[in-house]
Amino acid sequence: MKNKLLRRGIEPIIAVVILVAVTLVIAIGVIGWIMGWWGTFGATESLQFYPDSYINATTSPTLSPTLYLHVKNSGSASAVIYKIEIPGVETRSGTSGTTSLAGTFIYSATTTSFSGDVPISPGVECTLIITLRQTYTPGANYLVKIYTRAGNVYSVTVQAR
Numbered sequence: 001m002k003n004k005l006l007r008r009g010i011e012p013i014i015a016v017v018i019l020v021a022v023t024l025v026i027a028i029g030v031i032g033w034i035m036g037w038w039g040t041f042g043a044t045e046s047l048q049f050y051p052d053s054y055i056n057a058t059t060s061p062t063l064s065p066t067l068y069l070h071v072k073n074s075g076s077a078s079a080v081i082y083k084i085e086i087p088g089v090e091t092r093s094g095t096s097g098t099t100s101l102a103g104t105f106i107y108s109a110t111t112t113s114f115s116g117d118v119p120i121s122p123g124v125e126c127t128l129i130i131t132l133r134q135t136y137t138p139g140a141n142y143l144v145k146i147y148t149r150a151g152n153v154y155s156v157t158v159q160a161r
Contacts (some may be wrong), residue, residue: 007019021039045148046075047120053144057136065132067144067158072125076093079117081128086142115151118161136160 031037050070057065067086070103090102120126138144138160146154 001123009126013067034106043077044075045073045077045079045120045150045152046124047079047146047148047152047154048072048074049146049154052156053156055132055136055158055160057138065136065160067128067132069128069130069144069146069156069158070125071120071128071146073120077150078122079120079152081120081146082130082149083147084130085145085147086132086134087145089136089142090132104141 005067037074042091048071050072053067055065067084069084080161097126118128140160141157142160144156148154
């Protein structure tokens with residue numbers, strides 16, 4: 001008689017409740033993953049810089065050298081640019097403006113230090129126009145480093161014209 005009592009399992013109604021609960025949790029997880037309810041887990045930024053980026057080296061009393069960066073965020077998360085650097089020559093921190101609209105966006109930064117960050121939404125293609133302070137030699141190539149809040153550093157070589 002002891003063997004019969006020891007081999008007794010859980011009640012069938014309790015087993016059904018446990019199976020239904022586990023099934024519901026798994027179904028909610030799968031639906032949330034498919035619908036994107038869980039935010040941007042696994043989403044990444046991916047900036048592409050086009051070869052038509054350049055430095056306009058023209059200088060005059062009214063014009064300063066200008067950096068034109070043609071960029072597209074082909075990733076699945078917004079890229080937030082907070083610093084642009086030409087190593088050994090010039091560093092510009094922060095920017096302001098928004099690039100959340102589709103299509104081409106032209107951003108102009110003419111101050112010494114920027115007041116915020118530049119977010120570039122997924123799929124947005126834009127041209128960043130940054131006024132520079134140093135003198136650049138026409139025909140020379142310069143390395144430009146772009147820093148994002150996600151910790152990525154993008155390098156692009158541009159020619160001064």
